[in-house]
Amino acid sequence: MTASLQGQMMDMPLTVSALLAHAARFYGTVEIVSRRIEGDWHRYTYRECERRAKRLAQALIALGVEPGERVATFAWNGYRHLETYYGTAGFGAVCHTINPRLFPEQIAFIINHAQDRYVLFDITFAPLVDRLAPQCPQVRGWIALTDDAHRPDMRTPVSSYETLLAPHDGAFDWPRIDERSASYLCYTSGTTGHPKGALYTHRSTVLHAYGAALPNALGLSARDVVMPVVPMFHVNAWGIPHAGPLAGAKLVLPGKDLDGRSLYELMEAERVTFSAGVPTVWLGLLAYMKEAGARFSSLERMVIGGSACPPAMLRAFEDDYGVEVIHAWGMTEMSPLGSLVKLTGEERRRPPAEQRKLREKQGRAGFGVEMKIVGDGGRELPWDGVTFGDLHVRGPCVIDRYYRTDTSPLIDGWFPTGDVATLDADGCLHITDRSKDVIKSGGEWISSIDLENIAVAHPAVAEAACIALAHPRWNERPLLVVVKRPDAQVTREELLAFYADKVVKWWIPDDVVFVDELPHTATGKLQKLTLREQWRDHVPPSARGDADCPLTDVSTDLNADHAGCVPPSDRATRSPP
Known part of the structure; x- marks a missing residue:
């Protein structure tokens, strides 16, 4: 067989640091606005964010953190958490985001299983850290994401984030690292058995950011003001902290206050155009809107995912408030976005009732995600919108195996999602149930x-x-x-x-x-x-x-x-x- 002809393009690795470096260089004055845990507001730019992320990288290296070692976070959506995303993965360490809403026993298991070296935490989680620290002997240090003036009084010895950064100037060049090296570690919620870790690569993270920002996905641009309500401790906030800088969009990070009134007031104050979150959060926002008789002045579209969006919620946002709902589906094991609902030009010309039915489904797969449904014996089933079976997926942003396991969950190279679904002739996905819930x-x-x-x-x-x-x-x-x-x-x-x-x-x-x-x-x-x-x-x-x-x-x-x-x-x- 004749060897293939190799292309003659530069071999530049796809790395997480390139996303923030791009935003700092070309959208350097675009704002990142955060509601701080301390109770006030913080504003700075992408250019300042990259400088502080580099200072964190310098600080972690000074602490002896090696490439490949895990640095964990318990934190809400805020600028320091964003810096941790990039400051750890940027020099080759692994940013491990932990969901603080899990049971403490699960969290202790996760920290020990991941072999986290340092844990950075928002001060609201100080009592949790005091409870966890004796159970996590491998952790070298606990770092409060605040300054010395707000460092909590704790049994556990802790240092403050700002004191950690103080000796460092940010004069640091992001290293060139293998794009297949690990970037982020996210664990499943662990509703049965121990939580399992999905270890992403720099390559998968960057490809996911590209796919998420596309017009047929989240559709982000430098004109947008983006507020991720989905927590940054939950599957990297669905990739928005990466797709936002890629697009040069302004970021609004809401902190810990996610009640309807707080979200609405923040959306209006910062002129948010795009948001994303789970149905339970939007229920609170809708209840507040109805009670207060409020209207949106800037919000154009929102992503609803994490669990199926009730049709009544979709109708309320679109019909009552003029907000386009993008119904999304995905999994921790998929980085996480798998499919989203964006109607084609032809579909937008269909009768409103038909359009609504399409919007209530989970949409088409993003680029790089392949899907199939299978029945008995792994037999692939037809895409007719009626026949349903087990949904399997594969792609460059889908896990091959769980962290620190020898066996792979894949079946003939495909990941079984545990969902029961149909696919129609145009590839539109409809999740009918979880296989264990049908x-x-x-x-x-x-x-x-x-x-x-x-x-x-x-x-x-x-x-x-x-x-x-x-x-x-x-x-x-x-x-x-x-x-x-x-x-x-x-x-x-x-x-x-x-x-x-x-x-x-x-x-x-x-x-x-x-x-x-x-x-x-x-x-x-x-x-x-x-x-x-x-x-x-x-x-x-x-x-x-x-x-x-x-x-x-x-x-x-x-x-x-x-x-x-x-x-x-x-x-x-x-x-x-």
Whole structure:
């Protein structure tokens, strides 16, 4: 075979430091605005940010941190945290962002598993550090992200960030490092078993930033004012701290106050045009907007991800407030963005109802992400928008294996996401459920996500989760767990009736229970494992023979009712493995 002809282009490594260096050189006067933990505001520029990140690199090197060693953070979205992103990875160390909302036992496991050498933390987490420090003997030092005047009084010996930087001048050249060397370490939320680490490379981080900034993704530019509400301790704030500097966009970092009023006032004060966060945060913002009768004067678009965006939330932002919602899907293992909803020109000419249906899905894969759905035996299933199966992905920003493990989770080179999904002929992804959350009733599958989305569309419902109850005849039946809106009233019967014209009869939940709050993971996702444990002894009304159960009056022909929803020829391919 004839050898391929090699190109004659410069071999320049793709490194994280290049992102900040680009912003400092060409967008050097663009602002980074932070609400500080100390209670005041901080403003500076990309040029000043790079200088301070270089001072941090000098300080860490002086402490003896070697390339490849891990430096951890417990911090909110702020300028010092941003400096840590670049000051560690920039000289070859690994920035390890830790979610402080995890259980302390999980955090201690993560620190020890990662073998973190230093931990930098916001002062709000001082009590947590005091609890963790005795359990983490490998940590050489704990550094409070503040100055000496605000350094907290703690049992643990700590130094202050500003004192650490003080002896250094920032006269430092970013080293040329291998683009395949590690840049960031992020752990999964660990809802079952120990959390697992995803170790990104400089190459994957830069490619992810490129892909995220594209018009068909986040669409960032130097005209934007970007406020990431998704925390920087959660999967690198979905790559926004990298894509923002790449595009030269102004950054607004909200700190620890993420209530609706605080977010709205910050958006208005800084003229934010773009934001990103999980549904639970936006619920608070919508509640404040409605109560205060407020309107946005600058916000143009927002990304909603982390868990499925309820259609009612999408409609509220777009119809009531004129904000474009970009529905996104991804995973820690994917750096994390996998797909986003951006309609094509042709799709924007379709009737509004069709456009809305498309926006409620998870959209098309970003460049570099390949997808497929598989059924029994790994058989690839058709892209017809109807057939659903297990979603598998691959690409340069997808992990090959978890940190410090010898075995790979890949199946024939593809990463199994754990999601059940459909793909249509145009490649539009629709997540129908997590494989562990889908409900199997009478041999057919019910999407818990679809039932939750219908519930939260009811004006009296603030939040809902749907889980499976064991059933003696139908294997499983859906139970709806509901949090009411403040001062709202709704009964079980009213909620069940709300489903009547929206789903087939056998999909209607067997029962509704009302609770004050739902359990969430540290990343804001519904913790259904906890709910299933809490309600495992709840007996479905259909198992008791209650007259008002959706299945009771059709018990004689339920099998036909199930079969009528799925043509026999499609049943094998539509059921996930």
